[in-house]
Amino acid sequence: MQTPSNRWLGHGLYLVIMAALIAGIYFSGQKINYTWHWERLWPYVINTEPQDIIAQTDGTAVVSASGQLSITPDYGGAPQVVPDYDKLVARDGDLIFQGDTIARIEGWRFGPIAEGLWVTIEISFLSLIFSILLGVVFGLMRVAHGQVWRNLAVTYVEIIRGTPLLVQIFIVYFFIGTVFDLDRFTAGVAALSIFTGAYVAEIVRGGIQSVPPGQMEAARSLGMNYAQAMAYVVMPQAIKRTLPPLAGQFINLIKDSSLVSVISITDLTKAGREVVSGSFAPFEVWFTVAALYLVVTGGLSWAIQRLEKRLAASD
Amino acid sequence: MTNQAQKQVLIAARDVNKIFENGCHALKNVSLDIHRGEVVVIIGPSGSGKSTFLRTLNQLETISSGHIKIDGIDLVDKNTNINKLREEVGMVFQSFNLFPHKTALGNVMLAPLKVLKRDKAEVEQEAKDLLYRVGLHDRMQSYPSRLSGGQQQRVAIARSLAMKPKALLFDEPTSALDPEMVGEVLDVMKGLAKEGMTMVVVTHEMGFAREVADRVVFMEEGELVLEESPERFFNSEHPRLQRFLGQVL
Numbered sequence A: 001m002q003t004p005s006n007r008w009l010g011h012g013l014y015l016v017i018m019a020a021l022i023a024g025i026y027f028s029g030q031k032i033n034y035t036w037h038w039e040r041l042w043p044y045v046i047n048t049e050p051q052d053i054i055a056q057t058d059g060t061a062v063v064s065a066s067g068q069l070s071i072t073p074d075y076g077g078a079p080q081v082v083p084d085y086d087k088l089v090a091r092d093g094d095l096i097f098q099g100d101t102i103a104r105i106e107g108w109r110f111g112p113i114a115e116g117l118w119v120t121i122e123i124s125f126l127s128l129i130f131s132i133l134l135g136v137v138f139g140l141m142r143v144a145h146g147q148v149w150r151n152l153a154v155t156y157v158e159i160i161r162g163t164p165l166l167v168q169i170f171i172v173y174f175f176i177g178t179v180f181d182l183d184r185f186t187a188g189v190a191a192l193s194i195f196t197g198a199y200v201a202e203i204v205r206g207g208i209q210s211v212p213p214g215q216m217e218a219a220r221s222l223g224m225n226y227a228q229a230m231a232y233v234v235m236p237q238a239i240k241r242t243l244p245p246l247a248g249q250f251i252n253l254i255k256d257s258s259l260v261s262v263i264s265i266t267d268l269t270k271a272g273r274e275v276v277s278g279s280f281a282p283f284e285v286w287f288t289v290a291a292l293y294l295v296v297t298g299g300l301s302w303a304i305q306r307l308e309k310r311l312a313a314s315d
Numbered sequence B: 001m002t003n004q005a006q007k008q009v010l011i012a013a014r015d016v017n018k019i020f021e022n023g024c025h026a027l028k029n030v031s032l033d034i035h036r037g038e039v040v041v042i043i044g045p046s047g048s049g050k051s052t053f054l055r056t057l058n059q060l061e062t063i064s065s066g067h068i069k070i071d072g073i074d075l076v077d078k079n080t081n082i083n084k085l086r087e088e089v090g091m092v093f094q095s096f097n098l099f100p101h102k103t104a105l106g107n108v109m110l111a112p113l114k115v116l117k118r119d120k121a122e123v124e125q126e127a128k129d130l131l132y133r134v135g136l137h138d139r140m141q142s143y144p145s146r147l148s149g150g151q152q153q154r155v156a157i158a159r160s161l162a163m164k165p166k167a168l169l170f171d172e173p174t175s176a177l178d179p180e181m182v183g184e185v186l187d188v189m190k191g192l193a194k195e196g197m198t199m200v201v202v203t204h205e206m207g208f209a210r211e212v213a214d215r216v217v218f219m220e221e222g223e224l225v226l227e228e229s230p231e232r233f234f235n236s237e238h239p240r241l242q243r244f245l246g247q248v249l
């Protein structure tokens, strides 16, 4: 039995240990003479500085009646059209040299880290949806009566689980992606969905098989066909049992999504790599990236726990 | 059973054989007619094929040879819609098999809603009436995990009745119950019998057989050994039956 005073002692001790760990990180930074520059990181997350728009060629500024700015190059070629700006710097007819600031955009914009985070969320979300679809279909095939279905499902699951995700990403991108002319993003989502779908299929199969056979029999004896019995009786119970392992699998999915940076998708990890070389603040960047992954995975865990609580009403 | 309509055969099993994949010969040339409105009780030792026989009657188990006709329609015929036939023959299981994710009311309503695609308000009213009939009007919103075994089995009976079956099959409906709950389930079954429901009941409750059955059937080792009215059955000198009754009574 845990007494209340014991519990508080435990919490206190935990805080002390955590403080020691954080201090440890801080002092190890000092030991290697690392100067922390958290402020350098900020513009890469959200950029509040006005953005300069730079002339790309030497030429003449032209401001049309509707206010659109363009640069007509001196030596021919297509004019540089500025689609959107807040403040003009160049005036109509000005002589412009390459590299001049011709206009500014004010207000804030997302920096590369925020954009990378968004890409990671997008890829993970789409892959999650498709992996659930794949997982349910192949999970159902795995327990189907037809031997063909079962064989097909086993083949899929074994091939995917037996090969590394990184290799699968390359195969999807370079082989399937070339055959079907997929862009990077689609290829990334496809690879992650196919990979995670195999694990989801096994989880779904386990969930279905954990529902006592009497449930199917009761449903069938009430006149339901196989599909109705699955949909209204077996699956609702199976899903409840699969939620905890599914949560783990989807958290893995979010983390695995960092591997798509190998096919040049600028997700959170790739953005981190790029920002490190621009900001010279590697520790801050990687700690931030890790924290952001933690926020996304934590959010998903929380959402699934909520769902579990709601489904627990009948226990 | 003087009425001509009651003499009409509802379920006809002819020379039914069931051999499981593992070679177990569970039913050997079983033939039995069940008339409309009749209560047939099946008794026999464990492993004698009672459950298997019941399960073949609504095709939870396929048969290896022979014929089963429900209301004149052959189950073995390829053109028969088995789901449709299952609607007409309800089944009550030893382990209740209520749907744990649905309330008592939800359990009763599910099949009429999804299979018959009937109007919800109507189905709900009927389901409430059925639960009232089995004495559970105050537990409609309870989930099965909150119900006693006897209550669960009564919900299961109401659930089967919701499909308005022509016959109900009971596979040891009281065997998983604590003794004090057996009575409440048997009372519901007696009520059904009185209302003229066709019932096939596998049970070890000899009292129920004596009191309610129109016919009692004794099975042993996959064979239908004896088929008699209760009075004659329990006074029978049949040696195999004597041996069995000697063991249970």
Ligand SMILES: Nc1ncnc2c1ncn2[C@@H]1O[C@H](COP(=O)(O)OP(=O)(O)OP(=O)(O)O)[C@@H](O)[C@H]1O
Residues within 6 Å of the ligand: B020, B021, B022, B024, B025, B026, B044, B045, B046, B047, B048, B049, B050, B051, B052, B053
């Ligand atoms: N799915 C199956 N596969 C193989 N053999 C089976 C299967 N189901 C039942 N059997 C066998 O068939 C025989 C009859 O079983 P059944 O369940 O019908 O007996 P029962 O009379 O209902 O017994 P009990 O009183 O124990 O319920 C037994 O020998 C059993 O082992």
Ligand SMILES: [Mg+2]
Residues within 6 Å of the ligand: B050, B051, B052, B171, B172
């Ligand atoms: Mg049995």
